[in-house]
Structure formats: structure tokens, C-alpha cells
Amino acid sequence: MLTDEVTIKVSGGKGGDGKVHFDNTKSKEGVDGGSGGNGGSVFLVGVSDLGALGQFRFKKEFKAEDGKNGQVKKKHGRNGKDIFLKVPIGTVVLNKTTNKKQEVLEVGQKILVAKGGVGGRGNFEFKSSTNTAPKYAEKGKEGESFEIFLELQLIAQVGFVGLPNAGKSSMLNELTEASVKVANYRFTTLEPNLGVLDGLILADIPGLIEGASEGKGLGIKFLKHIKRTKVIIHFISSESENLKKDYQTVKQELKRYDKSLAEKEKFIFLTKHDLFDKKEIEKKINILKEVSKNDVLAVSIYDPDSIEKARKIILKFSV
Ligand SMILES: Nc1nc2c(ncn2[C@@H]2O[C@H](COP(=O)(O)OP(=O)(O)OP(=O)(O)O)[C@@H](O)[C@H]2O)c(=O)[nH]1
Ligand SMILES: [Mg+2]
Incomplete structure (x- = not known):
């Protein structure tokens, strides 16, 4: 049977946390905690295979990779990898939370359905002339998470x-x-x-x-x-x-x-x-x-x- 309607859950990855770190080998100004990477996002991408929604019959939850935490020596954490889910062209996408509707009409067209969370800034980013040794960093933000309803409406003239x-x-x-x-x-x-x-x-x-x-x-x-x-x-x-x-x-x-x-x-x-x-x-x-x-x-x-x-x-x- 052609799967032409399915609801799935998509979640962006969490942003990595910023790091609080001081390089003790130097003076007090050795603030070097890096920022966390961004969480990966979930995209839909149009393909010509009309049966592509069949992949969602059993696996219904998709979460992109989390961003890595910030590291010492001002090193950024790596961004989480994005996920690209293949859907047939003609797919109408309804976000069940926001009620926003989008359509995938062309092969290769990409639609963002769940954005990854932004990485938190490390303490190095908060260093200023008035605060030369900040002892705090930001936490990474959670990614978006939505249930989306996918409905194939074939493209025919x-x-x-x-x-x-x-x-x-x-x-x-x-x-x-x-x-x-x-x-x-x-x-x-x-x-x-x-x-x-x-x-x-x-x-x-x-x-x-x-x-x-x-x-x-x-x-x-x-x-x-x-x-x-x-x-x-x-x-x-x-x-x-x-x-x-x-x-x-x-x-x-x-x-x-x-x-x-x-x-x-x-x-x-x-x-x-x-x-x-x-x-x-x-x-x-x-x-x-x-x-x-x-x-x-x-x-x-x-x-x-x-x-x-x-x-x-x-x-x-x-x-
Ligand atoms: N004599 C004759 N028989 C035809 C013609 N066109 C179709 N048929 C026959 O009519 C029957 C039904 O044809 P289908 O094309 O399967 O009909 P359909 O409208 O697609 O039917 P459903 O898929 O059930 O909706 C078949 O046995 C065909 O061989 C025609 O021009 N002349
Ligand atoms: Mg027929």
C-alpha cells in the first residue's frame, strides 16, 4: 500500500554548553572556556520516489545530533549533524503545534522542520574590560521539537x-x-x-x-x-x-x-x-x-x- 499520510516527531539537537575555564598557567586573564556547538536541525528533502513516506510506517521519531560542549583553549564544540528526511514531491507538511503548512514541490527542495538549539557561549566570550575573569558560561538551548503531519498530494496535471x-x-x-x-x-x-x-x-x-x-x-x-x-x-x-x-x-x-x-x-x-x-x-x-x-x-x-x-x-x- 502506498503510504500517503503519516505523523512523525522531529526534534533538533540541543546546543552544546559553553565552558567555564581558566588557563592557570597564565595570569588571571587566562579565561579560555569555549562555546558550545549548535544542535543539528531536521530538514525534509523532496525526492521523486512516491513511496518515500513508507519509511515512516515504523520509525516515527527523528532527532538530530546535539552540539558538543565548549572546550578549553577557546575551542568551540562541534555543531551537531543535520538530518535530511526524504519525502515525495507533493508532500504537504503540517506542523501540529504552530499549524503552519508547507509544501515540498521539487526534487532537492529542503524544508526546515525542527531547528537545532543554539550553543551556549563559553566564559571567554563574556570577558570584557570591566569583567576580566567571568566565572559563568551559557547553557546550550534545547532544539525545537514538533509533531508534523505529512500528507502526499500527488503532483499531476x-x-x-x-x-x-x-x-x-x-x-x-x-x-x-x-x-x-x-x-x-x-x-x-x-x-x-x-x-x-x-x-x-x-x-x-x-x-x-x-x-x-x-x-x-x-x-x-x-x-x-x-x-x-x-x-x-x-x-x-x-x-x-x-x-x-x-x-x-x-x-x-x-x-x-x-x-x-x-x-x-x-x-x-x-x-x-x-x-x-x-x-x-x-x-x-x-x-x-x-x-x-x-x-x-x-x-x-x-x-x-x-x-x-x-x-x-x-x-x-x-x-
Ligand atoms: N471492449 C472494450 N473493453 C475495454 C475498453 N477499455 C477497457 N476495457 C475493459 O474494461 C475492463 C475494465 O477496465 P479498467 O481499465 O481496469 O477499468 P478501471 O476504470 O481502471 O477500473 P477500476 O480500476 O476498477 O476503477 C477491463 O476488462 C478492460 O479490458 C475498451 O475500449 N473496449
Ligand atoms: Mg483501474
């Missing part, structure tokens, strides 16, 4: 939605290099699939059914993966016995999840047109046009012309 068995994955396979499992039963697709068409990322989402927003079937949690898309293509099988109802069912579930998703629907693909003659397909197209303002294209994986048309439509609406 186009989303395929529809009832189960409508032919979404089959079309993804035709249009892109993807080779996704296709079968003649419902809920073949259990997790979103991605494919690339002329640089555009297409996301094939598991089938929706009536009541998905209440958890029926596979639910609607997958819809978060098409929140970022510009275009949604609605797939309806020409085998449907009630085209209008099937159309409205899916549209309703999209609306229940997020009104703006339903508005992203730009085209309807009436699939498997090879199973009916031209006249019947025309009729079905007209029925769909009665319920939707969007245009309808009849497609079949056995009709290369229709696949080329589908490609052009997707490109036209996405750029």
Missing part, C-alpha cells in the same frame, strides 16, 4: 475519475508508458497510478461509487491526489445502463469531497465504444450532453483514432 470498471486504467496504458493492471471487475485499481503524456502527468484514480464520501468502496481519500490537477476527465462506460445516474453519482462524490474538484471536470470520455454501433453511441453521447455542459468523446482502446483524439483533448485543456 490531469486526473481520470469514474465508476469502477469504466476503463480509466486501460486508457492510461494506451496514452502513456504506464502498464497498469486492468481487469474486468470493480476496484482493480487500489491506489492512484501515474503516467506521463508529452510531459504531462496523468493520474488514474481508483473507481468511485455512490456513498464513497461516506467510506463506501475504497472511499474518497484518493481524491486528495487530484486536488492539484488542472483538468479532470470523467470516464463513463458505454455499457452503463443509466448514463445520467452514473454521471451524477461520480459528480456528486467529487462535489462532496471538494466543490472545486467537480468544477475541474473538462471532458467526458464515453469508453468502450467498440461494443456498440455508431448510432447507439450517438444516442448515448446526447444523453450525457443533457446532464453535462462538457463535451463528450467516444473512445475505445481498440480505436487508435479515438486515442489520438483523447490525447489532443488532454493536451489542449492542460496547457
